Amino acid sequence: MGKIRTPLVLVNFKTYLEATGKKAVMLAKTVEKACSETDVCMAVAPQHSDVLRVAESVSIPVFAQHVDPVAAGSHTGHMLAEAVKEAGAVGTLINHSERQLRLSDIAAIIKRVHSLKMASVVCANVPEVSMAVAALNPDMIAIEPPELIGTGISVSKAKPEVVTNTIELVRTINKRVTVLCGAGITSGEDVAAALRLGTEGVLVASGVVKAKDPYRVLIQFAEAITKA
Amino acid sequence: MGKIRTPLVLVNFKTYLEATGKKAVMLAKTVEKACSETDVCMAVAPQHSDVLRVAESVSIPVFAQHVDPVAAGSHTGHMLAEAVKEAGAVGTLINHSERQLRLSDIAAIIKRVHSLKMASVVCANVPEVSMAVAALNPDMIAIEPPELIGTGISVSKAKPEVVTNTIELVRTINKRVTVLCGAGITSGEDVAAALRLGTEGVLVASGVVKAKDPYRVLIQFAEAITKA
Amino acid sequence: MGKIRTPLVLVNFKTYLEATGKKAVMLAKTVEKACSETDVCMAVAPQHSDVLRVAESVSIPVFAQHVDPVAAGSHTGHMLAEAVKEAGAVGTLINHSERQLRLSDIAAIIKRVHSLKMASVVCANVPEVSMAVAALNPDMIAIEPPELIGTGISVSKAKPEVVTNTIELVRTINKRVTVLCGAGITSGEDVAAALRLGTEGVLVASGVVKAKDPYRVLIQFAEAITKA
């Protein structure tokens, strides 16, 4: 499994059919190809049932989209961090705006995940929430205004102040956490703008998964990063 | 993938470490062995991240422990029925007492699952809830009094009236649904009692997963079924 | 507190400012006036914090909009059925589409509410969910397709088959439960259509609360009922 480096392009497969099952493997291979050709770190976050097959097929980092705040035991229907780790995940998204969590559960999941040497990427919807998350000391924070998700209107261009405020607030209490941004990222220019604002990468979903040519989009992302 | 027949022994792996990852495969193979030696239908329900590896390793039916009431799309951290199906699941548990759902979501999941030709096993905590579930026309209902789960005190012996009331209420509105019972099932005698009460099988977890010798327990279950 | 009779017009105040605090009392008095002038049974469901002041001000039945499935004890921030009863509520809405509940909680709340001699009005989004609810034996079921709520397009005219299917399914297992319908009810004709389809009343919110002249709307409802 590849090491996670920044700048990072993290591709969230959500529950898109274009990124489910065998198609999840194909898309992950496309991301791996773009990654290896550009030397920009790229990672993927498939559904739980696809983590194993994706992790066995590519050497880039694989993330889960969520894990539950439970320990091994009687928790039918929950996702144990140990299980996605054994399937090959090196980290997990936490508190995505489509899978929001109670504050105490975010704290508990970060602790569990770190105790397993897995990486934590916690999503936040507004700058002050990002600051609150920073207090919990995750590896990465992804600021994503929910109202822009899936719109093709990128946070880095439409709401740059959300990104810069996030970085400023987060830095007052946590110097080491990596800040990503997401929502509406579809072009190299969106990625370039994100880096100019001070982020160390992007969290992207439909901009890649739903693209006619995901490979071409990823190459554009990588070029923007390499230039920056 | 083996066909689901009744009487059925359905083994829920929950989030037990003894039934996670490679150990999930080993336990599934043990269940398959007991199944093939006794000709009693046995099935397993591993975690989402283990469905693929288990389904690729055994020919008995594999169930998911849960799926979400979402269609393909922007649902990060959720489990799409299509995804667990492609991973090899032929059905899913729904509304387990450790993963309870809103009523309208249970109805929506049953519809989604059936449209994918997957089997639905809906759990219920009390007889009147079982009757309500029967109105939604699932393939199977598993009555499980939560207070007995994991205790080793079996519902079929400690609360037989819960099982018989369930069957009676369910039959007033639904003749075709299969009724299982669960909670505290650990011995052949528990299984025999369940069948005598009119169920067509058992949902079992710790009684098998946490047993010193799961194979021996399953053989006892099968013998009780064959005798009945 | 007035007795609940059918046909019933039940006005849900939701969290509209036009129906909060002193304005909740004023609106409840308007409903009471329309009720007393037409002899059609009308009831109101204000917010929890307004139940007392409304119940002290009018003699028509007052409902809570929700109660929690908890008994007296350590349940901070929850709404105890005993508490809204002492404040003057004679019943409660349960499982409104804006406050949906787990199936086992719906069953538990109905039992609690009945043990306190309070009336239960359980909402359902589709006919088969209504049938499931009927198995739990509430006093009333209100069928409300969520997609029509607040639209002014009435369920009784736009989706009559939802109402008739609901009544048919409910009657197969429960002869005594009262069936209401809601969503988009704004005119006397909507109410007349609801009764023609076989319901015994309506659940209405914005159609009354947001009306320029709630009194006039209620009189129209009452006239439609009296004619029917």
Add this chain to the structure above:
Amino acid sequence: MGKIRTPLVLVNFKTYLEATGKKAVMLAKTVEKACSETDVCMAVAPQHSDVLRVAESVSIPVFAQHVDPVAAGSHTGHMLAEAVKEAGAVGTLINHSERQLRLSDIAAIIKRVHSLKMASVVCANVPEVSMAVAALNPDMIAIEPPELIGTGISVSKAKPEVVTNTIELVRTINKRVTVLCGAGITSGEDVAAALRLGTEGVLVASGVVKAKDPYRVLIQFAEAITKA
């Protein structure tokens, strides 16, 4: 309505029958009496349906136990901050361990509550969660280890390091927020210990509500505060 001063004794009525309805008023009067005789600021948090009658009966500050992250509108069964304010609440508990919330909702509720000039008391279960909450800039934070709630074993004596770690972490990012502690507080000595550790008051429930003589307990609390 009395002004909120520190040190503060905030009595949470939960859903105890001893503090519901008319008994809520009686207990609030007892708290008011202890407050007026000792000049220590005391406040009460009754259930939503009791806010009005309590606020009309006493001149000490009245809090809600929870409000929802919703604006006025179509939110049946939710508690609007404006509604509890009009009923007489000057503030609200948020995220009590028995009513935990999603992180983004905590942030949204704090903003709503402050825009209405109401006080926010956010509960936290561990020190790092307290620090996260401090980033959201509430008026007060109450640290309460859930495992001690209702035990009679006080956080201030059994887990002093939880309190001191909380204060230390909170102060690194927020100098003005008031820190309370709760869980297991039953005696004057518990309160004295809490103040010695640096808190500015206590959040208490069963220690007062379930006491044989709540008045006597409150006087002991006040004496401990006055001595400190």
